[in-house]
Amino acid sequence: MATPAQQVKPDDSLIDSETAEFLCNGYVIVKDVLSSDQIELIRRALHPYLQGEHFGRNDFEGFATERVYALLAKSVEFSLIIDHPRISPIIDRLVNPSYLLWAALAINLHPGETMQNLHRDNIGQRPPGEGLINGVSTMWAIDDFTSANGATRLLPRSQTWEQGRMASERDRADLIAAQMPAGSVLIWSSEILHAGGANTSDRSRLGITVQYCQPWLRQLESFLLVLPPEIARTLPERVQELVGYSIFEPGIMGYADGMHPKRFLRDDYQGRKAQGKPS
Numbered sequence: 001m002a003t004p005a006q007q008v009k010p011d012d013s014l015i016d017s018e019t020a021e022f023l024c025n026g027y028v029i030v031k032d033v034l035s036s037d038q039i040e041l042i043r044r045a046l047h048p049y050l051q052g053e054h055f056g057r058n059d060f061e062g063f064a065t066e067r068v069y070a071l072l073a074k075s076v077e078f079s080l081i082i083d084h085p086r087i088s089p090i091i092d093r094l095v096n097p098s099y100l101l102w103a104a105l106a107i108n109l110h111p112g113e114t115m116q117n118l119h120r121d122n123i124g125q126r127p128p129g130e131g132l133i134n135g136v137s138t139m140w141a142i143d144d145f146t147s148a149n150g151a152t153r154l155l156p157r158s159q160t161w162e163q164g165r166m167a168s169e170r171d172r173a174d175l176i177a178a179q180m181p182a183g184s185v186l187i188w189s190s191e192i193l194h195a196g197g198a199n200t201s202d203r204s205r206l207g208i209t210v211q212y213c214q215p216w217l218r219q220l221e222s223f224l225l226v227l228p229p230e231i232a233r234t235l236p237e238r239v240q241e242l243v244g245y246s247i248f249e250p251g252i253m254g255y256a257d258g259m260h261p262k263r264f265l266r267d268d269y270q271g272r273k274a275q276g277k278p279s
């Protein structure tokens with residue numbers, strides 16, 4: 001059962017220590033982020049799409065797993081977890097300030113689902129370079145995550161391995177299960193080896209993964225296609241920026257018809273000139 005959510009903005013020292021744990025192990029778990037009411041809100045928003053019609057189409061997606069994509073096009077309520085005051089300060093410390101949403105989808109592992117292949121979330125991307133990561137992924141536990149129901153498995157510190165090294169049988173003995181109560185958030189590096197676990201329980205395991213990438217990378221989901229201006233206008237401004245109605249500061253990457261993409265959402269947008277910057 002989830003406890004009440006942490007309401008106050010976290011101390012810098014707490015964010016520092018969580019970021020340090022992430023950088024050392026490649027992941028960190030933050031508990032009590034969502035209240036029971038917020039979990040219920042998310043569950044209700046997902047309910048129409050978890051009716052057994054969206055099972056995985058391959059072994060990676062999981063034949064016994066429901067996946068729901070384009071969440072923000074389905075309900076504005078998901079904004080709550082795309083930009084959350086308890087989690088965003090950690091992401092802010094790990095990637096360039098103009099970072100983007102890379103993916104956001106619900107993953108509901110049904111009983112009988114087998115373990116996913118170990119993988120990194122940086123597939124198709126180039127090595128990020130010394131001291132950099134391609135992105136940061138999160139998993140929001142809507143149900144309790146347990147070893148039996150398929151809690152995400154991670155190989156601690158594998159984010160430091162050389163590019164392309166996969167796990168040996170011996171390495172696999174070090175896999176951990178990210179067990180956490182509903183309302184918690186697992187945050188992991190795009191460079192760490194991880195997988196959805198097998199669900200050997202008799203209940204499904206519902207989580208939402210929200211993933212962010214450096215602003216110079218291509219987003220995994222084409223958000224501007226699923227969130228055209230008429231839908232994007234209903235989202236909070238920071239979420240609009242994260243999905244791509246933004247430019248990569250201090251440059252101009254991301255312009256639309258030579259203009260700031262915010263002009264497509266707001267008639268009153270004055271441009272960056274108003275903030276003392278070139279438009």
Ligand SMILES: O=C(O)CCC(=O)C(=O)O
Nearest residue numbers: 107151152194195196197
């Ligand atoms: O379901 C999970 O716990 C992890 C899923 C995952 O890593 C993925 O589908 O890329």
